[in-house]
Amino acid sequence: MEAVKVSEKLGIPVKVINTTKSFLEIVKKPKHGYGKNMNPCIDCRINIFRAAGEYMKEIGADFIITGEVLGQRPMSQRKEAMKTIDREAGLTGLVLRPLCAKHLEPTIPEKEGLVNRDELLEIKGRSRKDQIQLADIFEVTDYPCASGGCLLTDPEFANRMKDSVNHGDPGVNEVNLLKVGRHFRIDDKTKVIVSRREEENSVVEKLATVHDFLLEMKDITGPLAIIRGEISEEKLKIAAQLTARSSKAKSEPSAEVIISKAQTGSMQRVLSVPQIDPDLVKELMIKK
Structure with a gap:
């Protein structure tokens, strides 16, 4: 976890909340x-902020700080979205965003003199040039790249997640299984997941339940599959x-x-099967 690595390097204690x-x-x-x-960005932020707010009260802290920048993310980092997130998390006026604070209304810690608003910044927009310059000033070199992020923004994973939600009530195990293999839906009640690489075999086996x-192939090295x-x-x-097709x-x-x-x-047994029709494979596969 990136936050843990940074905390160890800077000597800052970190609290991990699941x-x-x-x-x-x-x-x-x-x-x-x-x-x-399938990315529920605003609700995700509310969920995280609620957890942070509970911990804030637990340790007696006065406010929360985030590294958000106004306009950097199109869904959750708009001014109105930020207000909604703070309000529904029960943290109105208690979330300080120092990188873009001068584009926002003063928070409670600023009004009460806990934070000097004059020293806060006014970064705005999608560019990360100002943040990179700031990192240079503080000699911070080991920071994550701007790309990547939430799996739910990935079309392939999102489509698998949508399929799981539409056909049941997926738990953590099933969501973890969505990250590996090729996924096929036989019908509304049944799925097959076939590993794509040798290293995925152990993941598939670990996530398989007693149900x-x-x-796996007999006498041939190959994929491991779950039905x-x-x-x-x-x-x-x-x-x-x-399984044979892969x-x-x-x-x-x-x-x-x-x-x-x-x-x-x-209940181990060997099943001899003819090759499957390629058109049926395309029909069953959960695609983007």
Whole structure:
């Protein structure tokens, strides 16, 4: 975690607060809607600020500081959005944004003289030139690049997340599984996930639950797959075909796939299946 690395380097204590569960509920139905994909930016900030506000009260702090810049993010860093976030987090007047403070109304700590407003900045907009210059002044060189960020802004991951929300009530395990492999939806109740690389096999195996079945090639190095949901013999056949399709056996007329109950390894058997129709693969795959 970047914040932990920075805190260790600068000797600043850091408090890690896990907001995963509450955030997941927000992703399923955000009050303030999504961004371009499945990113509920405003609701996400409210969730984080609420947690920070609770910790602020716990330790007896007077206010919260963030590194936000007005106009840098199109959804959550607009002036009205910032006001909404502060209000719904119960922190109106208590969030100091020193990088862009002079574009905003004075906060309570400024009004009470805890912070000198004259020394605050007025950075605004998408460019990060001013922040980079500021980093140079304070001789800060190891800072993250501006690109990247929330997975929910990634079209492929967002589409998988949307599919999961539309077909059930995904938990943390399923969300973690969305990050790996190729995902196929057999029907409303059943999914298949096939690893893409060898290093993903261990992740797939770790995330498999006792309700899942694992599939792997017999006598051939290849992917590990999970079938999850309502499982029938016909669905196991399709899962086996999808597994074979991602292996070196895809050019063979048929392939043998080992099927076993996840975690227990019980009920192991070998299923011989013909190659799957490529058009069916495209139809089943959860795409962008």
